[in-house]
Amino acid sequence: MGTLLPPSPDAPEPDTALLWGFLSRQLAEGISNEAELLPRAEVMNRGLGHTKRAAEAQSAKANRRGIVIAQPQPLPDARRTVPCHMPSWAPAVTDGAPGFSGGVASPPALVHVFWDVESAHPGDRDPRLVAVEVLRLARRLGRVVGSYAYGTRQAWAWVPSYFVSTYVLDTNDAGNDSADNYSSGDGTADMAELPPTPGRVRCPLCGKLLTAARLERHLQTLHPDKPARSLAVAAITKSTPQELAEPPQVDATARSGRGSLKKNLYRTGLGAVREYYSSGGDLFRPPAGHQLGLKYVLQREGFEPRVAQNADDASDRALNGGVDRFLAALRAGTVRAAADAGSGRGLPLPAELPYTLMLVSGSRRHAAVLTGCRRLGVRTVVVAAGP
Known part of the structure; x- marks a missing residue:
């Protein structure tokens, strides 16, 4: 709280006409200087609605990536642990749980x-x-x-390697439709077309050797802050003829x-x-x-x-x-x-x-x-x- 001081003797007189004109315009336009109290339910609804929308947007964004x-x-019985002769001291097994053999209960x-x-x-x-x-x-x-x-x-x-071969090394074109609408970090879409080539190309960012069809998808997944389409086109364009002519093979992580x-x-x-x-x-x-x-x-x-x-x-x-x-x-x-x-x-x-x-x-x-x-x-x- 401040202290109300009277105006100094040399202060000019207030322009009451200007102040009255300003207040008159506010009243004519329906503007009030009185505070508007919102009901608590309305305030909570506004806050919850904003929080809910933000949570839904964040969840949808997380689900996309x-x-x-x-x-x-479970493994079939034919591929499970090879049946072996258990030692004589091993307890009897019933439904996968060890039990007690004989009439004497032993721990x-x-x-x-x-x-x-x-x-x-x-x-x-x-x-x-x-x-x-x-x-x-x-x-x-x-x-x-x-x-x-x-x-x-x-x-x-x-x-x-099981996860890599199952979830990464699939060479289908399921991600091509979404890749066509991919936008770079600056908000502009990369409209360049990928040159069709059956060879393998090295990622310009991490050096991984990939098929040309999977390079853009790899860039989108592991380097999402970079323009995937333009980098993929540049990498394919700069690749040597020997690399592009090399037939695609499964990576060593997928070989048994x-x-x-x-x-x-x-x-x-x-x-x-x-x-x-x-x-x-x-x-x-x-x-x-x-x-x-x-x-x-x-x-x-x-x-x-x-x-x-x-x-x-x-x-x-x-x-x-x-x-x-x-x-x-x-x-x-x-x-x-x-x-x-x-x-x-x-x-x-x-x-x-x-x-x-x-x-x-x-x-x-x-x-x-x-x-x-x-x-x-x-x-x-x-x-x-x-x-």
């Missing part, structure tokens, strides 16, 4: 799964179904209480072959992923800008990803270290339990620990840790990578 990775179909084994994703790589299979099969086999041994997957940083950043699909070529990616469904049908929405890799997939299937950070960047050695820490924790628990039993404060220990270690690996560097498991009384099951 990104792919949807659908829930996989189910506590199963810890260690998976080396480098030597037992999913390859060109759907990694969600591979993870399901690993855990399904582990549940035949007892109750799974821990599942750990080991890999290098490069392995975790690898985009599964166990152990050869562990690296991304150039900047292999899926682009924006709007919806991702796990093997169980759970819906996930990856954050904007997040590149979906093997780590993201296995995390959603219940595995704990662990990064190999040793000197030679070997995931099998990192797995051995994880097993050693697991055995050390068991030894510490055994010592405490034995001390409690000796002092009369606890129950005697069973003759054999109810733990089972399931090792999924194709490496031969695990002999020492397997020997340590047997010395401690931990049952071991080794699963090698199949064909």
